[in-house]
Amino acid sequence: MDFPKIEQLVDLVARSSIAELDLTQDGTRIRIIKRASAEAPPAPARREGGSDPQTPSANDKDGPASGTPADIVVSAPMHGVFYRSAAPDEPPLVEVGARIEAGQKICIIEAMKTFIDIAAETSGVLLAVLAENGDEIAAGQALFRIGSVGSS
Template sequence: MDRITIKALIDALEASDLAELEYSQDGATLRLVKAGCAIAAPAVALPPRPPALPDAPPPAAPPGEFCSPLYGVVHLRPSPNAPPFVQPGQAIRAGQSLCTVEAMKAFTELRAETDGVVQAILVESGQEVESGQPLFRIV
């Protein structure tokens, strides 16, 4: 398992309503449990890895930019034949759906944090996005 996969799993768990997540690859199993959640079975230990350099925190988003909280594939429509969640120039309300991000076959709906107007959509539907990458400019 590489760092990108582990980071994507952590981000997906953090952004979901799940209490725990277990992932296996190449004989290694990673089990993630949110703080304060009971563990039903002991976690499986991963083989030791060489120490890694600490990740730098993602840069803070400039005011008005709405960023992806996780790595995945962004979808700007709820389904292929449906109209987009939002369009440039559209007024939005806090809590309104802006897009979904698909990570590990799980779809996370991203909602506006504040009222505003979508000034620009900064990504294409189907594009891979990183955690912290700006998706929309909202004023």
Template sequence: MDIKQVQELIRFVSKSGVNEVSIEEKDFKITIKTNQAPTYINATVPAPVMPAAAAPQPAAVAQPVAEVKAPAAVAQPVENANYITIKSPMIGTFYRSASPDKPSFVNVGDEVKAGQVICIIEAMKLFNEIESEVSGRIVKVLVENSSPVEYDQPLFLVEPA
């Protein structure tokens, strides 16, 4: 089983919702387990109801407004609709370079071509080179070096060429 097959298997397990997959061949064995907890998003803000009952507390009103504005900052890439987002094809640890003493594969402002290695994601002790699917200019790196990434998490914003 080669790296591409392992990556596709990881993608399949992530998308299908299966908790565990084991494959055993003559000289190769792989087990993929997911421990993903469900993600809950609380879209309602109960705090505005409280100020209506207790009107003399303007400080309580200011705090929920700040909470409502925070998710709006997360939606900022929507404004950049002309940019293409390169997403993580797997769960693992994101690295911008091949080793700590090597330069980054790409930096903001660099031109990339389809098929060019842009980062590495370590998954199950395997270092997977992630290639750009588009040609263009790197506008923003969305993940810190050596940080964990999830499947389909945005990694880079690219302005297409």
């Protein structure tokens, strides 16, 4: 791995909501951890309706037609290709209706020929998958909707 590519990865992590990137390629392991600065409070979880956590939206492809304010939308931290499984012949990492835990890998995004694991930031029930496997996605695009454990 060359230094320009490492610089690109550091920049990618800095510009995204990814907290950690762990990459092994050709026997070389690189781990980039973004630490919260003392000046900036942690970003709140995005909720249904974009940046305003009080405004629900109903732009779902799967699941119930309307969300509740407690639903959390997991957005793409970067531009790339969205994959629901770890490999083409494997089942999706998460399915609608499944209980997921904070930190659980829920999808993979391929960016710059690098596969980046995306983990859930909160525990709950997966209510909807909002992107199609293999789709090119934009940074900030809604990927999943997670409801509180009592949601269905």
